[in-house]
Amino acid sequence: MCDYLAGKQDWLAYGLPIEGELTEAVTASQLAVREVSVCHLDDKLSELAQRLLPGGLSECVVVNEPGIVLGLLRKSIWEGAANGVTVEQAMEPAPITFRPYVRRDEIISYMEKKKMESALVTTPDGKLLGLVRHEAIV
Amino acid sequence: MPESVTREEVQMLVHNGAQLIEVLGARQYAEAHLAGAINIPLPHLDHKSTAALTHERPVIVYCNDIQ
Numbered sequence A: 001m002c003d004y005l006a007g008k009q010d011w012l013a014y015g016l017p018i019e020g021e022l023t024e025a026v027t028a029s030q031l032a033v034r035e036v037s038v039c040h041l042d043d044k045l046s047e048l049a050q051r052l053l054p055g056g057l058s059e060c061v062v063v064n065e066p067g068i069v070l071g072l073l074r075k076s077i078w079e080g081a082a083n084g085v086t087v088e089q090a091m092e093p094a095p096i097t098f099r100p101y102v103r104r105d106e107i108i109s110y111m112e113k114k115k116m117e118s119a120l121v122t123t124p125d126g127k128l129l130g131l132v133r134h135e136a137i138v
Numbered sequence B: 001m002p003e004s005v006t007r008e009e010v011q012m013l014v015h016n017g018a019q020l021i022e023v024l025g026a027r028q029y030a031e032a033h034l035a036g037a038i039n040i041p042l043p044h045l046d047h048k049s050t051a052a053l054t055h056e057r058p059v060i061v062y063c064n065d066i067q
Helices: A007-013 A043-056 A104-113 B005-013 B026-031
Strands: A003-004 A060-065 A068-072 A116-124 A128-133 B019-022 B059-064
Touching: A003 A007, A003 B005, A007 B005, A007 B059, A060 A128, A068 A116, A104 A116, B005 B059
Parallel strands: A003 B059, B019 B059
Antiparallel strands: A060 A068, A116 A128
């Protein structure tokens, strides 16, 4: 006999095949926008702004090389950033994240309680999967 | 003592015919369970409740998370 210690939460978090009522629910995995702008700790905000502003983006996710989320940058931060300021100096560290199996109603409720416009969806080890926007899922 | 297995090992074992048992309660099982798993709540996990399992194939038990 074997014991899958990490259990069902681990399985769900990686979007692996399941059966049951949750298969009928709309979850973060389905709601997440997969194309998200990313940047790295040593990127300069002024250079980042040139890359991001034409696209009208409102956030950029800070990741390391394996794609683990380290922080979040919002448009208000990179707009008008002074020369030389790096992402690491300006980012919002450790942003709130949802696991891919979280239901739509739970996400909306949490985002409204915390007055969040957007939130990230990640695996349990922090790998970026996408982003959910409140206005897009209500 | 059961051998601990990772998510990747579970996938491989199931692919090769392993049997999955969720030991949580019926409500939690109904909400979501690993594809192909059967439900035997932990208090009922004994020789009688597992009699229908094929003993030639590996058996993997799991609950909600590490606890």
